[in-house]
Structure formats: C-alpha cells, structure tokens
Amino acid sequence: MKHTFLLALRNLQRNRRRSLTTLLAMIVGVCSILLFGGFSTDITLGLQTDFVRRSGHLQIQRQxxxxxxxxxxxxxxxxxxxxxxxxxxxxxxxxxxxxxxxxxxxxxxxxxxxxxxxxxxxxxxxxxxxxxxxxxxxxxxxxxxxxxxxxxxxxxxxxxxxxxxxxxxxxxxxxxxxxxxxxxxxGHGQAHEPSAAAADGASDAASATAPADVLALAALEAPPAEAxxxxxxxxxxxxxxxxxxxxxxxxxxxxxxxxxxxxxxxxxxxxxxxxxxxxxxxxxxxxxxxxxxxxxxxxxxxxxxxxxxxxxxxxxxxSLDVLDFATLNPFYDQTNRMFSVIFGFVFTLIGAIVLFVVSNTMSTAIVERTVEIGTLRAMGERRGGIQALFVSEGLLLGFAGAAVGVVAALLIATGINHSGISWTPPARIDSIALTVRVWGQWRLMALTFVGLALVAGLSAWWPARNAARLSIVDALRHV
Known part of the structure; x- marks a missing residue:
C-alpha cells in the first residue's frame, strides 16, 4: 500500500500543471463550503444571543x-x-x-x-x-x-x-x-396655514383702528403663551x-x-x-x-x-410548564432549517464540481498512460493494482486539496474578522462587525475535509476501473 501511494505521488508530479489546476479547484471548493458554513453559524449564534438577551434561555409559564x-x-x-x-x-x-x-x-x-x-x-x-x-x-x-x-x-x-x-x-x-x-x-399643517395668516392680518388691522385703552385691556385678558x-x-x-x-x-x-x-x-x-x-x-x-x-x-x-x-x-x-427560547421564537428554528438546506445545496453543488474535475483529470491521465498500463499488466500487475493506483492518485489530490483548503479558509476567515467590515444581521437595528466562525467548528471542518476527499477518491474510481479492464494487447499498441 505504501509503495502504491508513493508511485501515485510521483505520477501526479509528471503533469504538475494539470495536478495544480485540479488541486486549486479542490481548494476553492473547500474554502467556499467552510466560509459559508462559518457565516451561517455566525447568523445562528447571533440570533440565539438576541433571543437570550431579550427573553432568557427558558421561561416558566402556566400550561x-x-x-x-x-x-x-x-x-x-x-x-x-x-x-x-x-x-x-x-x-x-x-x-x-x-x-x-x-x-x-x-x-x-x-x-x-x-x-x-x-x-x-x-x-x-x-x-x-x-x-x-x-x-x-x-x-x-x-x-x-x-x-x-x-x-x-x-x-x-x-x-x-x-x-x-x-x-x-x-x-x-x-x-x-x-x-x-x-x-x-x-395636510393638517398646510390646511391651517392660510387661516392663521388671515387671523394675523385681521389682528393687525384691528390693532391699527382700536383705541389704546382697549388694546391694553385686551393684552391683560389674553391667555398666557403655551409652553x-x-x-x-x-x-x-x-x-x-x-x-x-x-x-x-x-x-x-x-x-x-x-x-x-x-x-x-x-x-x-x-x-x-x-x-x-x-x-x-x-x-x-x-x-x-x-x-x-x-x-x-x-x-x-x-x-x-x-x-x-x-x-x-x-x-x-x-400546572406550570418550561419552554426554551427556540420554542418561544419559531423564527430561530426556521432560520436554522433554511441555512441547513442552503448549506446542503452548496455542498452538493461543489461536490459535483469536484467530482467532474477529478474524474476528467484521471480520464486524461489514463489516456496518456495507456501504454504504461499495458506494460504494467504485461509485467504481471493485476487489475486491482492498476485500479488502486489511480484511486490513490484521486485520494491524494482530495486530501491535499482539502487540507490546503481548510488552512486557506481559516486564513481568509481571520482576515474577514479583522477587516472591520460591518453589516446589519436579521432582526437587529445596529450594524456590527462581520465575523465568519470557521475556527472552532471542528465538526464542519471534519465533514468538509472527509466528504470532499472521499468525493475525489470516488470520482477516480470509475476511470480507474476502465483502465484496469483494458486489454493488454490493445493497451500496448495504443498510439
């Protein structure tokens, strides 16, 4: 098994440009999944914080x-x-x-x-x-x-x-x-402006014709100005x-x-x-x-x-009952389910992209190495060995891309968290700094790492199976 992985690693280095292209696709896929997962986790914890601050974790109520x-x-x-x-x-x-x-x-x-x-x-x-x-x-x-x-x-x-x-x-x-x-x-203010102006005009006209003693009495009886x-x-x-x-x-x-x-x-x-x-x-x-x-x-x-x-x-x-914040706020569970569905869709989409990229890489490698496959089979290599060789190459690409993708996602998340970018989350009134919680999400990282690595390995299985079934004679005379 060790010999097979070493040989698979050497084979990947034979066409470095194609291997790096495939590796880059894996890295981008892993980063996308982890960053979106970290963002959705941040949304969930933010909603939880808001609800707990407002109404507590639990409430005791009458049934x-x-x-x-x-x-x-x-x-x-x-x-x-x-x-x-x-x-x-x-x-x-x-x-x-x-x-x-x-x-x-x-x-x-x-x-x-x-x-x-x-x-x-x-x-x-x-x-x-x-x-x-x-x-x-x-x-x-x-x-x-x-x-x-x-x-x-x-x-x-x-x-x-x-x-x-x-x-x-x-x-x-x-x-x-x-x-x-x-x-x-x-229209309230506009409707009363003309009447107020008319009243002021009438008051000015009356002041011009009224005797001084009458004006003095009127000033004494006028109501005080309102605050x-x-x-x-x-x-x-x-x-x-x-x-x-x-x-x-x-x-x-x-x-x-x-x-x-x-x-x-x-x-x-x-x-x-x-x-x-x-x-x-x-x-x-x-x-x-x-x-x-x-x-x-x-x-x-x-x-x-x-x-x-x-x-x-x-x-x-x-007859008292105890309800948690998720029951009291149905919006919390609805939001979590929505992001879970979106995350599943994103994971499936990126997994399909990785599947086709790695499968295309392995198929191209098999076409280029058909004579080599025939030589190995003529030297006594079994079909299982040929198949294991190409599956090992897919697994190596998957694990390397997933590992580098996890590290890249952690670095990008750290950069976002310290960038000072602000936004207003749902049901909030104040903008806060944008954070993406990738570090500490060990389950998410393990699922992404293992999942995409296995997808890469499985995507190499079908081309490897076809390579193992090649006729020795046809493979040796392949041009």
Whole structure:
C-alpha cells in the first residue's frame, strides 16, 4: 500500500500543471463550503444571543399560556411568583447555572395621547429594569456588540419605553427625537396655514383702528403663551382581573426601534409594579412568565430538567410548564432549517464540481498512460493494482486539496474578522462587525475535509476501473 501511494505521488508530479489546476479547484471548493458554513453559524449564534438577551434561555409559564394566553393573560397568571423566584435562586443544583431569574407580566391594552387625540393598541410588558439590564450583558459567543443600557433603568415608577412605531402613531416624535416621522396628519399643517395668516392680518388691522385703552385691556385678558416643550405623557387602558377597564398614566422616556416592524408598532415596556397595579388593582399581583437566563446554552437541558423537578415538588397545584427560547421564537428554528438546506445545496453543488474535475483529470491521465498500463499488466500487475493506483492518485489530490483548503479558509476567515467590515444581521437595528466562525467548528471542518476527499477518491474510481479492464494487447499498441 505504501509503495502504491508513493508511485501515485510521483505520477501526479509528471503533469504538475494539470495536478495544480485540479488541486486549486479542490481548494476553492473547500474554502467556499467552510466560509459559508462559518457565516451561517455566525447568523445562528447571533440570533440565539438576541433571543437570550431579550427573553432568557427558558421561561416558566402556566400550561398553554404560549398558545392561548395572549388573549387573556389574567387567566394564566402565576400565583406567588416571589416564592418561585426564591426556590429557583436557592436551589444548589440550579444556582451555579443561573445568571438572571426575573418575572414579567405581559398584557394587551390601548395607549393614547389624548392631548393629540390619538391612540393605538399595544402589547405591554411589565419587567424588573435592573434584571433586564443584566440580561443585556449576556454574550457567550463574544460578538463585537456595543453595550446599550436598558432604557428603564434608573427611571421613575411611571416611566415607560415604546417602540418607534408606537411613538409615530401617538405623535411623540418631537419629544422622543424619532426620525422619519411627521407630528401632524397629512395636510393638517398646510390646511391651517392660510387661516392663521388671515387671523394675523385681521389682528393687525384691528390693532391699527382700536383705541389704546382697549388694546391694553385686551393684552391683560389674553391667555398666557403655551409652553413649547412637547409632552411625553400617555394613558394606557387595560382590562383588570374583574373585566373592568383600568387606566394608568405614564411618562415615555424613550422610543426604541425593535428590529421587527410588527413588534415596533405595538411595543410598550413599563416597570413591573405599575403593570401589576394596572392589571390586578388591589388584588394579589401575579406574573405571566419567569425568565431564566443561564451562563451557557449547553446547560439548557440540565437546567430545564431540574426546574421541572422543582415545579413538581413545590408548585404542582399550578400546572406550570418550561419552554426554551427556540420554542418561544419559531423564527430561530426556521432560520436554522433554511441555512441547513442552503448549506446542503452548496455542498452538493461543489461536490459535483469536484467530482467532474477529478474524474476528467484521471480520464486524461489514463489516456496518456495507456501504454504504461499495458506494460504494467504485461509485467504481471493485476487489475486491482492498476485500479488502486489511480484511486490513490484521486485520494491524494482530495486530501491535499482539502487540507490546503481548510488552512486557506481559516486564513481568509481571520482576515474577514479583522477587516472591520460591518453589516446589519436579521432582526437587529445596529450594524456590527462581520465575523465568519470557521475556527472552532471542528465538526464542519471534519465533514468538509472527509466528504470532499472521499468525493475525489470516488470520482477516480470509475476511470480507474476502465483502465484496469483494458486489454493488454490493445493497451500496448495504443498510439
């Protein structure tokens, strides 16, 4: 076997230009597969980071709340949430895994800026601002993210944060410095400009004819000028636990873009106590979910199993369930499946190219060495030996191209990661540095290396089989 590989290596060196061309095709194919795989991995981990920072790895909810609770969150409230929080935080098995355990209350309502005469439906969420700020710091995969403090941290009890779509509808753009929006309805400002000019003209005409004492009295009775600072107060209407409407007044401190327009148009965040007062009034407050953020995503199965054990032991009367971030965000699995299909298509396409390139190289070599094949067969070489020789040449080309391709992909990925190129990933609002995660993806590199090397070996098998079946006499007299 060693003799066969040495002879195959010498044969590849006989026509170096053709061998290098084939090798280059292998290198380009391996680089393409690894770079695309590293890019798709980066997308997947980026989505995971966003979802975990926003809602945690796991959420404890009442059973079926995820399916039906948005229509009636009061019916799916978790009783005695503080006891549940204390149980999770004090558990010796779970405690080393935990980063943040925090309650949230989500409900639907109507937010209105009644000073402007506008309102819209919103999806409100009460949360503990300090806990949400700590969740924003989670970055297991070391993405080059700029830290953004949570907008509700350090604000008053009546503070609220809205999506930019909500701010536009409620005409809070000027106060919250929201770009690309107009404070007035279409044509509103233009319709009133002529009347205002006419009023000014009439006032000037009256001033020219009225006596001085009348003008003095009019100036004393004129209403004071209104303050020019825009208001940020809104009222939120929600249904309380008894089905009656309840209204709360809030001060909007910031409008944040959410990355997804559907969420941006309904997003409203407030402090948890105010949300509980709005929904439950004077009754015992509840929450709709307990968010659990772990140190490492790999701990998720163990943490979920332990939480289920604790719920069965201490909260069996509430029918609680534990859902992971992938279940709560179907877009995550959909994106992963899409990139898996694209990766399979790219791998198949490049594998077919490698197949034809190596097969063409081997076929050309066989035609050129037909007399040599006949000589070897006349000297007693078996058909299996001839076939093994050409398959070995294909395997050598495959392994050499795959090895150099892996090294080249690592170098190119390193160059991209340090190039400073930025882009905006899906569901994000800020651009980040482009990264391609090839290093550390050992499974991807092994699959690509072995897969394309075997494709190269298999592509040489059919021409080698034909070479081994040549008649000795016909091969020797081949011109």
């Amino acid at each position: 079926d709340y995820f399916l039906y609770g948005s229509g009636n969150p009061v019916a799916y409230g978790i009783r005695d949430p503080q006891k549940l929080l204390d149980t999770l935080r004090a558990d010796p098995v779970l405690k080393p895994m935990l980063v943040v355990v925090t309650p949230t209350l989500q409900f639907g309502g109507v937010a209105g800026n009644f000073a402007a005469g506008v309102s819209r439906t919103v999806l409100a969420q009460g949360m503990v601002a300090a806990d949400q700020g700590r969740m924003q710091l989670w970055n297991e995969y070391a993405f080059p993210l700029k830290p953004h403090p949570f907008a509700l941290e350090g604000t008053s009890d009546d503070a609220a944060v809205v999506g930019r779509g909500v701010a536009r509808v409620l005409q809070l753009c000027m106060a919250l410095h929201v770009p690309d929006c107009a404070e007035h309805e279409p 020019k600072s825009p208001a940020t107060h809104i009222e939120v209407l929600a249904t309380n636990a008894y089905g009656a409407p309840n209204v709360g007044s809030f001060t909007v401190v910031k409008a944040e873009q959410q990355g997804v327009k559907e969420l941006d148009d309904v997003y409203l965040a407030m402090h948890l106590p105010r949300a509980q007062r709005l929904v439950y009034g004077g009754d015992t407050p509840r929450v709709t979910a307990i968010q659990v953020q772990l140190r490492h995503t790999a701990q998720l199965p163990a943490a979920r199993e332990r939480i289920r054990q604790l719920l069965a032991q201490h909260f069996a009367d509430q």
